[in-house]
Amino acid sequence: MKTEKSLASSTQYFDYVIVGSGAAGAILANRLSEDGSTVCLLEAGPPDNSLFLHIPAGFIKAVFNPKYAWQFSSEPTENTNGRRIPIPQGRTLGGSTSINGLVFNRGQRSDYDAWANLGNPGWAYSDVLPYFKSLEKRTGGDDYYRGSTGELPISDIDWIHPLCEAFMEGAVEAGIPRNPDYNGMDQAGVGYFQRTIDRGWRMSTASTFLKPIRSRSNLHIKTYAQASRILFEGRKAVGVAYCHPQHPSRSMAVMAGKEVIIACGAINTPKLLQLSGVGPTGLLQALAIPIVHALPGVGENLSDHYSVRVVARVKNIETMNELVKGLKLGGQLYNWLRKKPSVMALSPSLVHYFWKSRPELTAADLQGVFSPASYKEGYVGMLDDFPGMTAGVWQHRPASRGYVHINSTDHFQDPVVQPNYLDHPDDQLTLIRGIRLARRLLRSKPLEPYFESETLPGGPCESDDELLDFARRYGVSSYHVNGTARMGPASDKFAVVDNQLRVHGIQNLRVVDSSVMPSIPSANTCAATMMIGNKAADLIRHG
Structure with missing residues (x-):
């Protein structure tokens, strides 16, 4: 695994380009690079070198540090007493798994059965259970429900x-x-609670899915690489433009021979799609962004606890x-x-x-x-x-729904985030x-x-x-934002991806993170997002 902090000097070519190294992205990078495919993983933030990212109690020092977490906040409403509610999201290798509360909570069987019933075959509880189990390194519990041979340690207090x-x-x-x-x-x-802690250390997806495979020459990780837009040939995704945050005028590109995979979370994913010309027509026209494909659901359906x-x-x-x-x-x-x-x-x-x-x-x-x-x-x-x-x-x-909308073509500017709590x-x-x-x-x-x-x-x-x-x-956010690129059949005009997580109307582009959730699970969303990444790897390799 080659971790690059410096700027690339020329366009590079890979089989897969993954944007975001969090709960889903790191797992995807691990799985897709197993068979020799070349994979480039883009992470906007720095490497996870800080001790505060590895000591569980260090979350207090990391979650509100803009170096390691996007400092998003909601728009004020009367239902939050005119307050902006902080919604930090991970901005380092491992994404939010490097700064979160460490709880491992899958949710209820009915959560996933509801996803399937909304027109998403393959996402019922019986379908996703094997992908939860294959992640877990869990001692004890019923073998029918729990896994013991995966990469992710799940410990008791x-x-x-x-x-x-x-x-x-x-x-x-x-x-x-x-x-x-x-x-x-x-x-x-x-x-x-069951926790992603092992022998006193935080077990992020960077620690468990990226660090052990750093010797793979076909996996390239670029930190300090903030994606600015998806590159298209017509309606086919062919790569990603990105830049170093300290050198915003120097744009670089990584090209994908097979697929571009967006895994940068329920706020940054719709932001990147909208900046790239995929989203609601009125929003894109208001910002004079050329429309690649009109998808009214991009950025809608935002939910949080x-x-x-x-x-x-x-x-x-x-x-x-x-x-x-x-x-x-x-x-x-x-x-x-x-x-x-x-x-x-x-x-x-x-x-x-x-x-x-x-x-x-x-x-x-x-x-x-x-x-x-x-x-x-x-x-x-x-x-x-x-x-x-x-x-x-x-x-x-919760039944309340909101949205994520860009209000600028500047990819360094935060979008408008309104969960409508x-x-x-x-x-x-x-x-x-x-x-x-x-x-x-x-x-x-x-x-x-x-x-x-x-x-x-x-x-x-x-x-x-x-x-x-x-x-x-x-009241505050639980940092469980989701749903802004929801999964659903093409007949649902507000669906963004199909049950294979392919973006409707676009070739070679998938979304793989919490934004694809059709409805919020009855749980902390990290475990479900990991499962989505794990299942998506099979969909990509064998679908």
């Missing part, structure tokens, strides 16, 4: 805190059963807030260096609860998280100065119910010895209107 145990005990008393494997037969229940955190002050016990300061942090670092349980090797959320907002539902429509830690104003990044604990919640399948009344009501559940769980009897007071929302906040106002003022 080894740092146990009494608050986590008390929270789960309280959830069970509230009727939420313990579930040892939410990625198995059934998702519903409470338990510890909008999460809210309930925070409580804790008494009678030490929380993570104290463990990451002063001498105690030194002790945690010492434990981590000795491969002992340590807060340095934790994901931000330790405990999950998947449950129903209404008892009559047949499946969970809420995802909750719990940590023996709390953050200022409930936003992950800056820990509170007092002992705290947090129960967060979001709606599995809480736009649909059902989303508002479901989230209110979710907040009530989170508050109830924090006040459970097993947590009584530790619960001192609620700090968020706190005070007189009981009615639906008050809770909705709280959600509008403090």
Whole structure:
């Protein structure tokens, strides 16, 4: 594997050009280069050399660092109290798998059956399960559902805190059963998250799918290579133009003899397609971009999980807030260096609860998280100065939809990102119910010895209107954006790719990332995006 930081001096030719090295792109590069095909992988950001990208707790230092993460944000609306909501996305080798919360969560069987029922044969749960399993290096669990021979280690937590145990005990008393494997037969229940952590280190797709194959001479990785447009001959994709961010006027090109594959995420993928003349006619005409192919669905159907955190002050016990300061942090670092349980090797959320907002539902429509830690104003990044604990919640399948639209032909300018959080009344009501559940769980009897007071929302906040106002003022993105190049049959005028992930109306061009999801899965989207990359490799090689 040849990693290039410097500018290329001339046009280069490959069988495949992949734009984006994240959850799907890195896996594609691995699989497509196995048989001798020449593959060029373009990554706009730098190599993943920072230690903060490899220590799990380092996500706090990486996720808001523009060197390693695109600092996108939503457009303000009344449903976010006029706020722009940060939506950072990975900008380094491994993409968002190098900066995310490390949770491995596939979602429910019905998520993928729904994809198939929307006119996408081959994407039902029974079809995608083998691709989940072949990724995994997982010890334990039902062999029918879980894989053990893949490249991606999936581990259980080894740092146990009494608050986590008390929270789960309280959830069970509230009727939420313990579930040892939410990625198995059934998702519903409470338990510890499974993480992409191995022996104290983050397992990004760069670490697991790119680093082990660096000796392959047919795989070329170009970092600091920001794609500016897809190159076409008529309606056939033949290559990608790119430049170094520090040398924007020097355009270079890599040509693809077989296919161009766009895998740069649900914000950058529609941006690149639109800049290249593939997208809604009115948008492209307004910017005087020559239309290669009019596809009204490019950039539409944007969806995300909008999460809210309930925070409580804790008494009678030490929380993570104290463990990451002063001498105690030194002790945690010492434990981590000795491969002992340590807060340095934790994901931000330790405990999950998947449950129903209404008892009559047949499946969970809420995802909750719990940590023996709390953050200022409930936003992950800056820990509170007092002992705290947090129960967060979001709606599995929000009905609100938004868009990603470019507003300039400058490929260095961020597009307009509008998820329209809480736009649909059902989303508002479901989230209110979710907040009530989170508050109830924090006040459970097993947590009584530790619960001192609620700090968020706190005070007189009981009615639906008050809770909705709280959600509008403090809710944040879960960074699970998807759907902006959705998969669907040609009869659906807003579909962008077919069930083989080929862009409708274009030859030799595919999209392989979270943007192809027809609907948002009831899960963190990283695992599903990895599966998409894994399955796409077979579609490309054998389809």
